[in-house]
Amino acid sequence: MNNIKSTFTIKDLENISGIKAHTIRIWEKRYNLLSPERTDTNIRYYSTANLQKLLNVVLLNKNNVKISKIAEMSDDTIVLKARELALKKAVDDEAINSFKLAMFKFDKVLFNTSYNRLLKRKSFREIFKDVFVPFLNRIGLLWQTDTLLPAHEHFISNLIIQKIQVNIEKLEYANNNSNVTYVLFLPENEIHELGLMYLNYELSLRGYDTIYLGQSLPLDNLNHFFKSKEKVCFITSMIVQPYDDKVEEYFLEVEDILKDTTHELIAIGSKAMKFEDYDFKSQITVFPSSEKFLDSFK
Numbered sequence: 001m002n003n004i005k006s007t008f009t010i011k012d013l014e015n016i017s018g019i020k021a022h023t024i025r026i027w028e029k030r031y032n033l034l035s036p037e038r039t040d041t042n043i044r045y046y047s048t049a050n051l052q053k054l055l056n057v058v059l060l061n062k063n064n065v066k067i068s069k070i071a072e073m074s075d076d077t078i079v080l081k082a083r084e085l086a087l088k089k090a091v092d093d094e095a096i097n098s099f100k101l102a103m104f105k106f107d108k109v110l111f112n113t114s115y116n117r118l119l120k121r122k123s124f125r126e127i128f129k130d131v132f133v134p135f136l137n138r139i140g141l142l143w144q145t146d147t148l149l150p151a152h153e154h155f156i157s158n159l160i161i162q163k164i165q166v167n168i169e170k171l172e173y174a175n176n177n178s179n180v181t182y183v184l185f186l187p188e189n190e191i192h193e194l195g196l197m198y199l200n201y202e203l204s205l206r207g208y209d210t211i212y213l214g215q216s217l218p219l220d221n222l223n224h225f226f227k228s229k230e231k232v233c234f235i236t237s238m239i240v241q242p243y244d245d246k247v248e249e250y251f252l253e254v255e256d257i258l259k260d261t262t263h264e265l266i267a268i269g270s271k272a273m274k275f276e277d278y279d280f281k282s283q284i285t286v287f288p289s290s291e292k293f294l295d296s297f298k
Helices: 008-015 021-031 050-060 067-071 075-088 091-105 108-119 124-144 152-169 196-203 217-228 244-258 290-295
Strands: 043-046 180-187 209-215 230-239 265-269 284-287
Touching: 008 021, 008 043, 008 050, 021 067, 021 265, 043 050, 050 067, 050 075, 050 091, 075 091, 091 108, 091 124, 091 152, 108 152, 124 152, 124 196, 152 196, 180 196, 180 217, 196 209, 196 230, 196 265, 196 290, 209 217, 217 244, 230 290, 244 265, 244 284, 265 290, 284 290
Parallel strands: 180 209, 180 230, 230 265, 265 284
Antiparallel strands: none
16 A cells, blocks of 8 residues: 555646646745645645645636635535535535545545435436546546556446446346347456446346356357357457457457357447448347447437
8 A cells, every 4th residue: 555646746747736836836836825845855745635625716717716716715615615615506516526535545435425416416327427537537547647556447347336236136127038148258258247247237227138248258158159059249348468469369259159149249448449340141230339439329
């Protein structure tokens, strides 16, 4: 746990808050909104408290409160005003900020408190689409800019996965008389299953028969389903695996397995979309995202 991020550079603050470093410096110098410390080599660094304050300032400013007015407020007042605003009309932004802080502080209590507050106003589906999806997109940007550690991503992803699992368990499974079973799995060495797990929830919610097999599954582990006489629709997501130079080989292997069957494969993700115009000889369809796949049901 010695690697937990508790101090941040101004570039980190820019990446997390979406506010340019130049603007942050102006707020700091002109309005004294932040109080950075300095290393022995005179480089600024910011505490978690600075990060929390900045996120609250951004929330207020985006909702038409002038920086000059915010600067006149005490730290406690900024927190109070941000909470009041969140309760009125900026619940999603406030929740995303809270989830960011929970992630960087490894704070499960803060995550659950923020989630439960959202549940008073939104359904789980609304929370996932309105809050979790944009939040996870921002995590992707933070990952690309080296602002967070793998431990941060794993921590917050596992908390969201727990919420998906709880909501799947709550569903009353009803057969919609569909003649297809959806089998959801990730390719070998692929471990990013959050989106696939939510897709399992959405299909279950619609009354479809689903079998969730999870991450890192070699194709030969699906032989039982390949041999089924009943129609199976396999769904997979390609985020990291297969590697770019192996995707075509993977599809060709699946294509060979599915020939002379009624089964089909749905492949989701940017890697799959590279074969959007490919003339598959078996029933293989690609989608850029789970949302686009679900839209095809409408």
